[in-house]
Amino acid sequence: AQSVTQLGSHVSVSEGALVLLRCNYSSSVPPYLFWYVQYPNQGLQLLLKYTTGATLVKGINGFEAEFKKSETSFHLTKPSAHMSDAAEYFCAVTRAQKLVFGQGTRLTINP
Amino acid sequence: DTGVSQNPRHKITKRGQNVTFRCDPISEHNRLYWYRQTLGQGPEFLTYFQNEAQLEKSRLLSDRFSAERPKGSFSTLEIQRTEQGDSAMYLCASSLAGTGNLEETQYFGPGTRLLVL
Numbered sequence: 661a662q663s664v665t666q667l668g669s670h671v672s673v674s675e676g677a678l679v680l681l682r683c684n685y686s687s688s689v690p691p692y693l694f695w696y697v698q699y700p701n702q703g704l705q706l707l708l709k710y711t712t713g714a715t716l717v718k719g720i721n722g723f724e725a726e727f728k729k730s731e732t733s734f735h736l737t738k739p740s741a742h743m744s745d746a747a748e749y750f751c752a753v754t755r756a757q758k759l760v761f762g763q764g765t766r767l768t769i770n771p
Numbered sequence: 772d773t774g775v776s777q778n779p780r781h782k783i784t785k786r787g788q789n790v791t792f793r794c795d796p797i798s799e800h801n802r803l804y805w806y807r808q809t810l811g812q813g814p815e816f817l818t819y820f821q822n823e824a825q826l827e828k829s830r831l832l833s834d835r836f837s838a839e840r841p842k843g844s845f846s847t848l849e850i851q852r853t854e855q856g857d858s859a860m861y862l863c864a865s866s867l868a869g870t871g872n873l874e875e876t877q878y879f880g881p882g883t884r885l886l887v888l
Contacts, residue, residue, distance in 0.1 A: 669811075696879070703775070703862055703879040704814070750813050757868070758804065758827070759877060761813030 662687045662755040666762035674770045679723075679738040681765045683751030686732060692754040693734045695725055698764075699747045707749075710734060721745070743769050773797070775880035777863050783886045784853055791849045792883045796865030803846050804877060805838055807831065808860040820846060821868065853887045860884050 667682040685691055692711045696704040708719025715727040721744075725736045734751060746769045752759040776795045784790050796803050802821050806814035817836070818828045822843040832838075835853075840846040850857055861884075864877040 664813075694876075701884070703777075703881040704864075706876060706878070709876060752813075756827075757802070757875075758816040758819060759806075759814070759864075760816070764811070764813050 662691065662753045662760050664751050664753050664760055664762035666749075666751050666765050668765055669763065670766045670768065672768040672770060673741050675743055676740050679736070679741045679745065679767065681736040681749050681751075681767065683725075683734045683736065683762060684732055685734060685751070685753045687753055687755075693725075693727060694752045694754075694759065695719065695723070695734075695736050696750045696752060696761075697721075697747045698750065704750065707736070741767075741769050743771065745769055775863055775865050775878055777861075777880040777883050779883060780881060781884050781886075783888065785888050786853055786855060788853055789849065789851045790853060790885065791847055792861055792863075792885075793845060793847050794863030794865075794880060795845045796863070797867075797878060798844075800865035800867045800878075801843070802866045802868045802875070802877075803840055804864040804866070805846070805848055806862040806864065808862055808882070809858075814862050817848075850885075853885075855887045858885055858887045 665684045694709045695707040708717045710727045718724045751762045804819040805817040808814040820840040835851045838848045860882045862882045863880045866875040866877045868875045
């Protein structure tokens, strides 16, 4: 069965610093992987997704993620954090059409 | 271009009352999903429709919950005899699925936040 683990429920970085949010998955079949962002009291917005092809995926707002099959990972990165990046981030994998989410990582940006 | 919309955005009710939420998907999308998100957790799947057919229901969806998508467009989620444990954010998502389209992306609405007193 597919599942997702996000390491670190809270991550805090300084403005301008590298953002790294970790996601590991388990899947019995080639996975489709997603990162969503959720701002306070709002729904989820798609940041990026991996289905097939290039393992380095670029998304919106300067984020990117790399699919590493050998490590069963799909970590999210951004070279330089901005105050507007403060939000909750969810990694997800598809299982029989539905999404299975990790527990989320709250990203805080320090000025 | 309108996204997924949900109404109401917030609902406060007393325990034992019935509530109904509405979701309007992106117009050409044939799949519609309901998820529940409790505080500090990721969303959890509840049920989904392809057109008007309800194809799967989670074990989270007790007998007090019912969802419909009567004409394959908007959907409603009703909770009868609400309990305090039903307090959560209820999220709707829609997608376009077709033959050979394994890359469907789900687009989420803003959610309905339910508080049961």
